[in-house]
Amino acid sequence: MKLKIKDVNFLTGGPFVSIINKNDAQEIDLHPGDRILIKKNGKKVISVVDFSENHFIKRGEIGLFDEVLNNLGGKKGYVNINLAQRLKSLGYIKKKLEGKKLNKKEIFEIIKDINSNNLNEAELTYFVSGCYSHGLDMTEIEYLTESIVKVGHKLNLKRHPIVDKHSIGGIPGNRTTMVVVPIIASLGFTIPKTSSRAISSPAGTADTMEALANVSFEVRDIEKIVEKTNACMVWGGGVDLASADDKMIKVRNPLRLDPHGLLLASIMAKKKAVNASHVLIDIPLGNGAKIESLIEAVKLKRKFTELGKKLRIKIKVIITDGKQPIGNGVGPNLEAIDVLKVLMGDGPKDLMNKSIKMSTIILKMLKIKDAKKKVLDSLNSGKAYEKMKEIIKAQKGNIFRPEQLKYGKFRKDIHSTRNGKVKKIDNKDVSKIARMSGAPADKTAGIYLNKKLKDKVKKGELLFTVYSDSKKRLDYALEMIKERNPYIIS
Amino acid sequence: MKLKIKDVNFLTGGPFVSIINKNDAQEIDLHPGDRILIKKNGKKVISVVDFSENHFIKRGEIGLFDEVLNNLGGKKGYVNINLAQRLKSLGYIKKKLEGKKLNKKEIFEIIKDINSNNLNEAELTYFVSGCYSHGLDMTEIEYLTESIVKVGHKLNLKRHPIVDKHSIGGIPGNRTTMVVVPIIASLGFTIPKTSSRAISSPAGTADTMEALANVSFEVRDIEKIVEKTNACMVWGGGVDLASADDKMIKVRNPLRLDPHGLLLASIMAKKKAVNASHVLIDIPLGNGAKIESLIEAVKLKRKFTELGKKLRIKIKVIITDGKQPIGNGVGPNLEAIDVLKVLMGDGPKDLMNKSIKMSTIILKMLKIKDAKKKVLDSLNSGKAYEKMKEIIKAQKGNIFRPEQLKYGKFRKDIHSTRNGKVKKIDNKDVSKIARMSGAPADKTAGIYLNKKLKDKVKKGELLFTVYSDSKKRLDYALEMIKERNPYIIS
Numbered sequence: 001m002k003l004k005i006k007d008v009n010f011l012t013g014g015p016f017v018s019i020i021n022k023n024d025a026q027e028i029d030l031h032p033g034d035r036i037l038i039k040k041n042g043k044k045v046i047s048v049v050d051f052s053e054n055h056f057i058k059r060g061e062i063g064l065f066d067e068v069l070n071n072l073g074g075k076k077g078y079v080n081i082n083l084a085q086r087l088k089s090l091g092y093i094k095k096k097l098e099g100k101k102l103n104k105k106e107i108f109e110i111i112k113d114i115n116s117n118n119l120n121e122a123e124l125t126y127f128v129s130g131c132y133s134h135g136l137d138m139t140e141i142e143y144l145t146e147s148i149v150k151v152g153h154k155l156n157l158k159r160h161p162i163v164d165k166h167s168i169g170g171i172p173g174n175r176t177t178m179v180v181v182p183i184i185a186s187l188g189f190t191i192p193k194t195s196s197r198a199i200s201s202p203a204g205t206a207d208t209m210e211a212l213a214n215v216s217f218e219v220r221d222i223e224k225i226v227e228k229t230n231a232c233m234v235w236g237g238g239v240d241l242a243s244a245d246d247k248m249i250k251v252r253n254p255l256r257l258d259p260h261g262l263l264l265a266s267i268m269a270k271k272k273a274v275n276a277s278h279v280l281i282d283i284p285l286g287n288g289a290k291i292e293s294l295i296e297a298v299k300l301k302r303k304f305t306e307l308g309k310k311l312r313i314k315i316k317v318i319i320t321d322g323k324q325p326i327g328n329g330v331g332p333n334l335e336a337i338d339v340l341k342v343l344m345g346d347g348p349k350d351l352m353n354k355s356i357k358m359s360t361i362i363l364k365m366l367k368i369k370d371a372k373k374k375v376l377d378s379l380n381s382g383k384a385y386e387k388m389k390e391i392i393k394a395q396k397g398n399i400f401r402p403e404q405l406k407y408g409k410f411r412k413d414i415h416s417t418r419n420g421k422v423k424k425i426d427n428k429d430v431s432k433i434a435r436m437s438g439a440p441a442d443k444t445a446g447i448y449l450n451k452k453l454k455d456k457v458k459k460g461e462l463l464f465t466v467y468s469d470s471k472k473r474l475d476y477a478l479e480m481i482k483e484r485n486p487y488i489i490s
Numbered sequence: 491m492k493l494k495i496k497d498v499n500f501l502t503g504g505p506f507v508s509i510i511n512k513n514d515a516q517e518i519d520l521h522p523g524d525r526i527l528i529k530k531n532g533k534k535v536i537s538v539v540d541f542s543e544n545h546f547i548k549r550g551e552i553g554l555f556d557e558v559l560n561n562l563g564g565k566k567g568y569v570n571i572n573l574a575q576r577l578k579s580l581g582y583i584k585k586k587l588e589g590k591k592l593n594k595k596e597i598f599e600i601i602k603d604i605n606s607n608n609l610n611e612a613e614l615t616y617f618v619s620g621c622y623s624h625g626l627d628m629t630e631i632e633y634l635t636e637s638i639v640k641v642g643h644k645l646n647l648k649r650h651p652i653v654d655k656h657s658i659g660g661i662p663g664n665r666t667t668m669v670v671v672p673i674i675a676s677l678g679f680t681i682p683k684t685s686s687r688a689i690s691s692p693a694g695t696a697d698t699m700e701a702l703a704n705v706s707f708e709v710r711d712i713e714k715i716v717e718k719t720n721a722c723m724v725w726g727g728g729v730d731l732a733s734a735d736d737k738m739i740k741v742r743n744p745l746r747l748d749p750h751g752l753l754l755a756s757i758m759a760k761k762k763a764v765n766a767s768h769v770l771i772d773i774p775l776g777n778g779a780k781i782e783s784l785i786e787a788v789k790l791k792r793k794f795t796e797l798g799k800k801l802r803i804k805i806k807v808i809i810t811d812g813k814q815p816i817g818n819g820v821g822p823n824l825e826a827i828d829v830l831k832v833l834m835g836d837g838p839k840d841l842m843n844k845s846i847k848m849s850t851i852i853l854k855m856l857k858i859k860d861a862k863k864k865v866l867d868s869l870n871s872g873k874a875y876e877k878m879k880e881i882i883k884a885q886k887g888n889i890f891r892p893e894q895l896k897y898g899k900f901r902k903d904i905h906s907t908r909n910g911k912v913k914k915i916d917n918k919d920v921s922k923i924a925r926m927s928g929a930p931a932d933k934t935a936g937i938y939l940n941k942k943l944k945d946k947v948k949k950g951e952l953l954f955t956v957y958s959d960s961k962k963r964l965d966y967a968l969e970m971i972k973e974r975n976p977y978i979i980s
Contacts, residue, residue, distance in 0.1 A: 029931050031689070033744055094745050097622055122615040122741045129619030133587055199521075251612045254523055255584045441519045 001028055001082075003062035007075045016047035016071075016117045019063035020081075025051050028083070033120070035084040038062075040072040046084050048120045067117070089113040090123060096130030104143045111147035115244040125251045128262065136261030138303065142310040144261070148244045148269035153219050155192055155241065155274040157226055163191040163362055164276035166267050168283050168300075169201060170290030172430045172447075173327035173348075176282070177205045178233060178339040179355035179384070184362055185231035186378045186387035192226045192274045194236035199253060202434035202446055203332045206235035211336040211405060211443050213397025225394045233391060241273040242266070258290065260300065264307055271313060278314045278365045280358060284322025288427030291322070316365050320354065324425040324453045327351040331439035331446015334467070337402040343385040344402075350452065352379075408437070408444040408467030410474045414481060416457045420489040425453060429486035437468040437477040444469050451487070463487050491518055491572075493552035497565045506537035506561075506607045509553035510571075515541050518573070523610065525574040528552075530562040536574050538610045557607070579603040580613060586620030594633045601637035605734040615741045618752065626751030628793065632800040634751070638734045638759035643709050645682055645731065645764040647716055653681040653852055654766035656757050658773050658790075659691060660780030662920045662937075663817035663838075666772070667695045668723060668829040669845035669874070674852055675721035676868045676877035682716045682764045684726035689743060692924035692936055693822045696725035701826040701895060701933050703887025715884045723881060731763035732756070748780065750790060754797055761803060768804045768855045770848060774812025778917030781812070806855050810844065814915040814943045817841035821929035821936015824957070827892040833875040834892075840942070842869075898927070898934040898957030900964045904971060906947045910979040915943060919976035927958040927967040934959050941977070953977050 003020065018038065020030070030036065030049055038045045045068050057063045062079060069075045092106040102110075110127055113119050119127075136144065163184055167174060177193055184191045195205035195215075206215045216238035217225065225232045237246055245266045252258070271279050281304050284290075285297045301317040308315030327338040327348045341347030342355065356375050363371035378384045389400050399405060430447060438445030445468045451457055466481070468474040493510065508528065510520070520526065520539055528535045535558050547553045552569060559565045582596040592600075600617055603609050609617075626634065653674055657664060667683055674681045685695035685705075696705045706728035707715065715722045727736055735756045742752070761769050771794050774780075775787045791807040798805030817828040817838040831837030832845065846865055853861035868874045879890050889895060920937060928935030935958040941947055954977070958964040 026931050029925075029928065033740070090745055094747070097619060097745070097747075099623065120744065121611045123744050125612040125615035126619055126745055129587060129616055129623065133589065133619065133623035250523070254610065254613050255580055255587070255616055257584070257587075438519065441516055 002078050002080055004060055004078055005069070005076060006057060006061045006063045007069060008063040008065050016045060016068050017050055017065060018047040018068060019050045019052045019057050021057050021059045021061065022051045022053055024059055025049065030083065035087070035118075036081045037084040038068065038072065038079050038081050040074060040077070040079045043072050045071045046116075046118050087113055087118060089119065093123060093127045093130065096134065097126055099134040101137065102140055102143075107140065107143040108147045108150070111144065111244045112151055114247050115151040121251060124247065128248055128251055128257065128259070131261050132257050132259040135259070138306050138310065141261050141264050141303075141307055144265040145269045145272060145307070145311060148242050148265060149272045151244055152242050152269070152273055153240050155219060155226075156223060157190065157192065157275060159190045161189065161277040161366060162275050163189050163278050163366070164193065164271045164274060165191075165280045165358065165362070166271070166282065168281070168290050170288070170427065171284045171322050172202060172325040172330040172427055172434065173335055173338065173351065174284065174325070175205060175208055175327060175335045175339050176351065176355045176358055178209060178336075179342050179351065180359050180362070181231050181233055182343060182388040182391060183355070183359040183375055183378045183384045185229060185391070186383040187363070187374055189230065189366065190226065191231045192222065193231065193233050194239070194241060194270055194274065195233065196236055198440045200256065200435075201431050202330055202439035203335055204440070205233065206237075207332045207440040208335045208339070209233045210235075211332045212399045213392045213395035215395065217395070225391075229387070229390045229394050231387070231391055232395065234395070236270055242269045245269055260303065264303055268307055268311060268313070272311060276313060278362065279308065279316075280362050280365065281315060281317040282358065283317060283319045285319050286322035286324070286427070289322035294319075314365060316361055318358070318361065322427070325427060325430055325449060326354060328449045329446060330430055330434045330449070331437070331467070332443040333405045333407065334446045334448055336399075337405050340388075340400075340402045343379070343388050345380065406444045408442070408446075408469050408474070410468050410471050412466050412474060412478055414463050414466065414485070416459055416461050416463050416487075416489055418489055419459050420457055422451050422453050422455045422457060422487060423490050424488035425449070426484075426486040429484050433466065433477050433480055433486065436473065436480055437466050438470055438473045442469045442473070445473065457489050492568055492570055494550055494568055495559070495566060496547060496551045496553045497559060498553045498555050506535060506558050507540055507555060508537040508558060509540045509542045509547050511547050511549045511551065512541045512543060514549055515539065520573065525577070525608075526571045527574040528558065528562065528569050528571050530564060530567070530569045533562050535561045536606070536608050577603055577608060579609065583613060583617045583620060586624065587616055589624040591627065592630055592633070597630065597633040598637045598640070601634065601734045602641055604737050605641040611741060614737065618738055618741055618747065618749070621751050622747050622749040625749070628796050628800065631751050631754050631793075631797055634755040635758045635762060635797070635801060638732050638755060639762045641734055642732050642759070642763055643730050645709060645716075646713060647680065647682065647765060649680045651679065651767040651856060652765050653679050653768045653856070654683065654761045654764060655681075655770045655848065655852070656761070656772065658771070658780050660778070660917065661774045661812050662692060662815040662820040662917055662924065663825060663828070663841065664774065664815070665695060665698055665817060665825045665829050665841065666845045666848055668699060669832050669841065670849050670852070671721050671723055672833060672878040672881060673845070673849040673865055673868045673874045675719060675881070676873040677853070677864055679720065679856065680716065681721045682712065683721065683723050684729070684731060684760055684764065685723065686726055688930045690746070690925075691921050692820055692929035693825055694930070695723065696727075697930040698822045698825045698829070699723045700725075701822045702889045703882045703885035705885065707885070715881075719877070719880045719884045721877070721881055722885065724885070726760055732759045735759055750793065754793055758797055758801060758803070762801060766803060768852065769798065769806075770852050770855065771805060771807040772848065773807060773809045775809050776812035776814070776917070779812035784809075804855060806851055808848070808851065812917070815917060815920055815939060816844060818939045819936060820920055820924045820939070821927070821957070822933040823895045823897065824936045824938055826889075827895050830878075830890070830892045833869070833878050835870065896934045898932070898936075898959050898964070900958050900961050902956050902964060902968055904953050904956070904975070906949055906951050906953050906977075906979055908979055909949050910947055912941050912943050912945045912947060912977060913980050914978040915939070916974075916976040919974050923956065923967050923970055923976065926963065926970050927956050928960055928963045932959045932963070935963065947979050
């Protein structure tokens with residue numbers, strides 16, 4: 001059927017959808033949710049079809065969204081549509097949902113269709129459900145990782161070794177990446193780091209780095225930045241190094257699902273896409289962290305190690321203290337201030353020590369002698385800080401000193417109501433308050449922690465400060481604190 | 491945030507979605523997929539939010555679809571939006587996905603949110619996935635059934651007993667409903683039947699009944715039709731007797747999932763919504779039927795019986811021969827011709843016998859003596875046919891005789907290429923060919939079977955005829971037949 005394009009003029013952000021008139025649909029026996037093959041000048045797109053009554057899309061028209069129009073290469077003229085064949089991947093998704101194992105070809109077919117936007121949201125969700133309900137074995141995770149890498153873009157660096165690191169999320173602050181990367185790069189090793197933005201946390205590494213420099217670059221630009229500085233700290237979602245994974249993450253969000261298999265594949269695909277040879281994985285363990293039980297942490301560690309072998313990547317996994325936030329700042333600017341201070345030889349001790357420890361382990365993985373000494377030298381000599389400035393410049397940034405970073409216009413100090421010791425700082429509550437105060441969209445918002453676990457506290461002493469650029473948001477956060485103060489003093 | 495309505499002017503047909511400008515979203519820290527509470531003159535709607543760049547929805551505007559606008563009661567003016575609270579049902583859905591049992595309150599919460607369009611497609615899909623992957627126990631199915639009934643509309647008939655029947659799908663033809671309903675009604679019993687339209691088959695009972703009369707009515711109209719004639723045969727999707735279930739069926743379609751628990755709840759909720767006291771369930775068993783193994787059929791039978799007890803509905807389940815189509819016609823008009831002929835004392839023997847058997851069982855369930863004799867009397871005396879005419883009239887129809895029904899303009903006879911006996915007639919192939927010829931959208935399209943299982947066939951003898959109103963569609967169907975002739979003669 002030949003139809004005239006009507007530009008619907010917005011992005012669905014999801015699977016391809018097109019709209020045709022109900023009567024046209026009836027004529028060629030299309031049902032809502034059917035797939036059609038849309039052809040225009042030799043270009044093809046498969047899209048899910050939806051129907052319109054007469055007033056929006058008239059007979060002979062087809063409403064197309066920006067994503068489809070871009071893929072067809074033109075917003076004017078006519079297209080030809082046909083009922084598309086049933087996708088093979090749907091059968092494989094059903095198989096997984098029934099608890100059966102998938103083979104290499106089947107997993108590739110699913111990932112390929114996810115990446116090409118051939119699956120609608122329900123179908124994609126069924127796949128994630130199957131992985132969550134029945135789990136994936138190590139071989140399936142290996143195939144999944146490789147398939148995600150295969151259908152995405154890769155960073156083409158002619159270097160070896162290539163180092164990478166990853167921290168399992170959930171701990172506010174914890175910006176070790178922004179200290180470790182300049183240390184390692186300053187010692188002459190290559191460490192191209194892609195990071196995520198916050199989803200439900202007050203800042204991801206990409207959000208915090210963005211307080212200092214740009215983080216959205218094309219693959220070719222990233223390659224140039226790494227060639228120049230040995231490193232980068234960019235937003236992974238801005239380049240489609242593992243776009244199939246990004247699409248899966250999107251449907252995992254509403255229920256906040258983290259099936260181990262998908263988590264492993266998601267992390268390792270991103271390492272493989274930058275061609276990493278040595279990877280350090282940090283699993284913070286503690287109440288309110290993503291991983292709350294030692295058994296689970298050890299299980300995950302074993303899986304990472306096994307997957308590393310299968311993918312021929314040297315992996316070291318450390319389980320670290322995740323009982324409280326790392327560093328004092330929580331929120332993009334506040335965290336960036338901590339990072340710059342540490343690189344300048346000052347700043348929160350826990351962030352500094354954890355970064356030194358991680359950098360040392362990385363050097364040991366690379367079989368470098370006197371690893372710890374070299375790490376301390378880099379920090380103390382100011383080499384790591386110089387490298388950080390280089391990276392910021394290469395990423396078109398111009399913030400190099402803590403004083404250049406703004407705090408929220410509105411602030412509120414929270415004081416202790418009793419004498420005692422800090423017994424608990426709830427990670428989840430800290431995240432929630434920082435988020436309510438406006439982070440990460442408001443870069444100046446967040447929390448600055450004045451006391452950490454085991455610190456002595458006197459009645460009336462400052463526990464923490466909340467910052468926000470909006471009075472209303474600050475008030476929201478304060479209300480939340482009244483209900484659930486993240487500190488327990490006793 | 492106060493925003494001006496922009497009428498986006500089409501139906502999404504799914505969960506409520508609204509679109510706001512990316513910059514407005516950023517200002518109030520909304521993320522794609524977040525829920526917002528939209529208020530207008532005291533009316534409230536919860537909707538999932540999507541973002542637009544500047545060109546479609548400008549700052550200060552909100553793009554709303556027809557469903558949302560109808561619920562807000564106005565297409566002009568301003569609305570107020572706020573971030574909506576996280577839905578409790580999401581936690582329960584996750585629980586199910588992890589294989590845990592849900593209690594009454596949890597299931598009700600989920601069904602309520604499904605019915606109010608509060609869940610987006612991914613979330614709804616997760617619930618169906620959980621039910622598919624982990625199953626539902628009988629108590630969960632009971633709660634599910636009751637919740638679906640509670641949030642939907644009910645037929646308010648002051649009668650007792652109320653009879654209903656249901657055939658598990660998958661068998662082409664099989665229009666016993668349209669024979670059984672007039673028989674039972676002609677004997678003075680109440681049988682308000684709602685049926686489905688075809689999803690992937692060439693006709694549902696609602697499609698075939700539509701060849702004779704209207705099938706879309708409001709609840710109040712259906713009550714009047716039943717008061718007048720003791721019966722009705724209407725499209726269930728046209729009244730929201732179990733709309734939460736209709737929404738679940740929509741996301742089950744792409745993978746063609748039939749989790750037993752949802753199937754049972756779906757069927758029984760529709761029976762309970764018409765306040766049925768006696769229900770006959772027909773499970774056709776055979777290759778190419780929905781239920782292909784005897785073990786599965788028996789399991790399903792046991793579950794129906796148990797669920798009936800819990801819901802205090804008297805249930806009888808029969809497992810019937812589903813090895814081949816029932817009747818000779820497949821497609822709305824062709825099936826309607828079979829039905830009218832049977833009611834007039836002629837027509838396909840298998841359809842007639844199965845209908846007599848089912849009607850007899852229903853009378854026995856009602857403890858009526860000489861059940862079979864009464865059924866035969868009703869048919870032979872023409873009372874059942876007179877009742878059918880009454881029902882057709884009450885449903886504003888005017889087709890009473892087979893001759894009034896048209897056949898497709900184009901036809902093709904398929905002859906046997908050898909002597910022998912009919913060894914197989916493939917249900918799925920028959921459905922597919924009838925569907926390709928244009929059924930159910932083209933009411934005149936379909937297949938007329940001239941031979942049934944075990945019939946002797948001579949070389950050159952007519953096996954079946956394909957009808958269509960479109961030459962192109964007939965050609966499609968014929969190509970399909972070349973590849974997969976549904977008949978095996980040997």
